[in-house]
Amino acid sequence: MARKSMLKVIILGDSGVGKTSLMQQYVNKKFSTQYKATIGADFLTKELTLDDRRVVMQIWDTAGQERFQSLGVAFYRGADCCVLMFDVNNAKSFEALDTWRDEFLIQANPTDLENFPFVVIGNKIDVDETRRAVSTQKAQRWCAQKGNLPYFETSAKEATGVNQAFDVIGRNALQQDDVEGFDQEYPDGVDFSQYEQERSDCAC
Amino acid sequence: MDTSKVQLLYCKSKVYIHPSKSSKDNIAGYLALIRPDGASDLDILLSWVPEYLIRQSKDDFDNYVQVDLDPESGAISETSRVMVSPPPLNARSSHAFSIAVKDLFSIQVRQPSLGWWWGSLLFYTRTQVTLPALFFHDLESESTVNEQKRNCESFEPFSDSGDLYWGGQSFLKELRKYVKLVDATVERGLLLVNPDVADKLSFSPAAAKLVTPQPGDDNIAKLSKAWEDAKWGLMEKLAAVTRFSRKAGQQVLDRTPANVKAMLKVPEVEQLSNDFDSARIYLAEWALGIAENSDPRYDVVWMDSYDDLISSIGATDEEYDVISLAASVERRNPVTLEEWNSFFDLSGRLCITQTEVLDRIFHGGLEPSARTEGWLFLLGVYPWDSNAIERHSITSEKRNEYYRLKRHWWDDTERQNNDEFWKDQKHRIEKDVLRTDRQLEIFGQSDIPHPDPDSRFASQGANPHLEQMKDMLITYNEYNENLGYIQGMSDLLSPLYVVLQDDALAFWAFCQFMRRMERNFLRDQSGMHDQLKTLESLVRFMLPQLFEHLEKAESTHFFFFFRMLLVWYKREFEWDAVLRLWEVLWTDFYSSQFHLFLALAILDLNKEVIMAQLHHFDEVLKYINELGQSLDIDVVLMRAEQLFQRFSNTIDLIDRRRKDGQHAVLPSVPDSLRQLRDRKIVEVRESARPEGATGG
Incomplete structure (x- = not known):
């Protein structure tokens, strides 16, 4: 039985930038200050219509602490779009975007490295302006350098900019999905045997 | 002196028989060693007499109480012999029985487990007479309590081997004065009474070699080998029978001793036992031994005589299945x-x-x-x-x-x-x-x-x-x-x-906890990787069908257990259940890595759904991630215990057969699995932080 057209989206970014909150706000329209730190990985799905096509977006939320990524590469594969997220009030989380992007490209190993769709999100714009650490211009400059990546500022808390961001995420993912040819049955793109191989080769 | 009287050598109070499942029916009595007038050591009677019968004579009762409280007074001295009425004949109505010690064949000993079950003794006779199991209600027995207090003073209670003193131990010590008791090496907890060479060969081959050293003559060794071959051959056939009757599909664990009966009722098993001389008793021991390992209602099992077991009720396939799966276990009330x-x-x-x-x-x-x-x-x-x-x-x-x-x-x-x-x-x-x-x-x-x-x-x-x-x-x-x-x-x-x-x-407390948890947090994640690999081996070994399915679903990296293993199920169970779970895991009672058996149990409890419904990694992950609310901690713990026992028994069986040398094709057991029986915690320390590394 063929599965619905599935778009796989991965959200990456430092711990505490609001990955879980963003996903919850988009899918379930709710917010809590008390989401626990994500351990391992989880995803939510949302059905949507993009230019008359019914698709299911599978949004993967991951742990932000760097070391936990090493076991999680399994679900990078087959991704159609990667969201790089930072907290506009936390300069370090912005500086980490380079690492997150590089790490993703190495692990997911998409066929066309140059044109893989990333979307950048600066979150927590609801916080007092005096605490702001990364200006819009600075973020936009970075995005321009990396190949004109779309940039959105959001407040997962107040639901500002969330739908707009995901609309673009969805479109870019769909385009990527068509390019990669995973348009009917996405999970075949996940190659775990290779994952196992990598693990046993590594010295750890 | 009344010549009809007999000498009371030893007795123990508050030794019960349990004629039914209901504790209301328990009957208190005295277990006694009695020497009829002029009888030799071999003719000494082992008697159990209900307390109410003894109380019918005040003199008798006083004497029993005296000998119980002061075992020395039952002493050998001619002048100070304590004489009592002869014990009643074997009587179905009162359950009283007496048997000459020379007619005892073996004794099944079961140590008490604090607050869970009473210690018990079960006597097998040479004459096919079946005797009820005797349960030592130590807390009610003044003599035992006194002795425990005395022992406590000189007693080292902190060694692993230190067993609590109990009534059965006192009795066996006394019995050893009159007969020779030899450990049957083929079955733990089985003592042979005055065994002859054939008995020893059957039940205690190592001991037989010891007591009959005949250098140059390897007949004994051959005979012993023949027994071993036949015995393990039997075991193997038995395992085949139970495997054969195992059905795939939903298996609700039945916790009744009827399963043991059912096991023995399988025609193939009956045939095996008829074919083989000493096999029947051995078989019963073995089958019951499995149940005994953990079944708190073992008490009830022993109330049925062996012959009853053989000839009683018919059995369903499901019931055989239970035996081959594992023994039943129960949770107890928390310690107040x-x-x-x-x-x-x-x-x-x-x-x-x-x-x-x-x-x-x-x-x-x-x-x-x-x-x-x-x-x-x-x-x-x-x-x-x-x-x-x-x-x-x-x-x-x-x-x-x-x-x-x-x-x-x-x-x-x-x-x-x-x-x-x-x-x-x-x-x-x-x-x-x-x-x-x-x-x-x-x-x-x-x-x-x-x-x-x-x-x-x-x-x-x-x-x-x-x-x-x-x-x-x-x-x-x-x-x-x-x-x-x-x-x-x-x-x-x-x-x-x-x-x-x-x-x-x-x-x-946290620093101590972290000693065992440190490996979960290593920079290179090798500790988590190792545990996921071990879980993979464990599932492959224990739940091969499910494993095959997970392979097809590309899920054998078991990443969906990452969260459960990292913080010990903290995110899956409710707060109170987490507290319960952690204190259970901290005991390291079976294994310092019992948390992996929890994962195994969770899979086992959900394997039907997983196999029928989930065909991709994302589906499996989602299902497992959201199990939390539906998991009952007691159910999971019981299943984990059963699976651990089945795991451990299986490894033992493989090792014994391998020792036997005749079975070329045996599953290999990776060291990572063998280490799961270790109770010592696994400590892995993080290496020094590289210059400039962040805490990420």
Whole structure:
């Protein structure tokens, strides 16, 4: 039985930038200050219509602490779009975007490295302006350098900019999905045997 | 002197028979050794007489009481012999019985398990007479209680092998004066009575070789080998039969002893036992032995005679299945504070063995009131052999030490302002503490002003308990410098802090807990990787069908257990269940890695759904991630225990057959699986932090 057209989206970014909150706000329209730190990985799905096509977006939320990524590469594969997220009030989380992007490209190993769709999100714009650490211009400059990546500022808390961001995420993912040819049955793109191989080769 | 009287050599009070499942039907009696007039040692009678019958004669009753309380008075001396009425003949109505010790063939010994079952003895006779099992209600028996008290004084209760003194032990010691008891090496807990060479060959081949050394003549060895071959051949056939009758599909565990009967009723098994001379009893021992391992209703099983077992009710396939699956297990009530205190003598020193306490906690857990102290023992803050005074001084030392460590960073303002790594880590800690278990009342409110007005979290206010958690984790970040704080640790600390309600003690309890959890947090994640690999091997070994399915679903990296293993199911179970689970796991009762058997149990309990419905990794992950609410901790723990026993028994069987050398094709058991039977915790320390590395 063929599965619905599935778009796989991965959200990456430092711990505490609001990955879980963003996903919850988009899918379930709710917010809590008390989401626990994500351990391992989880995803939510949302059905949507993009230019008359019914698709299911599978949004993967991951742990932000760097070391936990090493076991999680399994679900990078087959991704159609990667969201790089930072907290506009936390300069370090912005500086980490380079690492997150590089790490993703190495692990997911998409066929066309140059044109893989990333979307950048600066979150927590609801916080007092005096605490702001990364200006819009600075973020936009970075995005321009990396190949004109779309940039959105959001407040997962107040639901500002969330739908707009995901609309673009969805479109870019769909385009990527068509390019990669995973348009009917996405999970075949996940190659775990290779994952196992990598693990046993590594010295750890 | 009344010549019709017989000499009472020994007796033990409050030895019960349990004629039915209901404890109302239990009958108290005396187990006695009686020498009829002029009888030789071999003709001494082993008798069980209901107490109410003895009470019918005041003289008899006084004598029984005297000999029970003062075993010396049953002494051999001609002049001071204690004479009583002859015991009643074997009587169905009263259940009384007497048998000459020479007619005893073997004795099945079952040690008591504190608060779970009574110690018991079951006598097999040479004459096919079946006798009821005898249960030693030690707590009611004044003589046994006295003896336990005496033993306690000179007794080392902290060794693993230290068994509690019980009534059956006293009886066996006395019986050894008149007959020879030899351990049957083929079955634990089976004693042979005055065995001849053939008996020994059958049941205790090693002992037979010892007592009949015949160098140059290898007939004995050959005979012994023949027995071994036949025996393991039998075992193998038996295993084949049970495997054959195993059906795939939903298997609800039946916990009745009827399964044992059912097992013996299988035509193939009956045929096997008829074919083989000593096989029948051996077979029964073996089959019941499986049930006995863990079945608290073992008592009931033994109420049926062996012949009854063979000839009783028909059986269903499902019932055979249960035997081959594993024995039944039960959860017990949690240890109350009162029971906990009763484990200690007046000086506050443990007066039962550590193993007994761990067994009790493994199977029942602790009531909240018993946790505060219990956890400090389980986590090794308090040594098991400490007394109250020693613990008092440990507590104050630990407090001082913690406050010293805390002050060390607290006063170092230079570092707090300038050390980037330190500031980073503090930020991580604060961020995570603020989202740890906020659903609990204790962490719910943030109604004191934040201690640092410049903090990014200042606007949220502060909660005094979360502030303590923060300080403890910053202190740990210093204390275990190489590891530092990693996400997930706040989840591990919070139950300790909430239960102990003392930051210093909770800190040390946490350090102890982290000794075994450190490998989960290593920079290279090798500890988590190893555990997921071990889980993979375990599932492949124990649930091959499910494993095959997971292979097809590309899910055998078992990544969906990452969260459960990292913080020990903290996110899956409700708060109270987590507390119960952790104290059970801390006992290391079967294995220091029992948490992997929990994962196995969760898979086993859900395997039908997984196999029927889930065909891709994302589906499996989603299903497992959302199991949380539907998991019943007691059900999972019971299944995990069953699976552990089945696992352990299977390895034993493989090893015995391999030793036998005739079975070329045996499954290999990787070392990672063998190590799952180890009770010593696995400690892996983080290496030094590379220059410039962040805490990520």
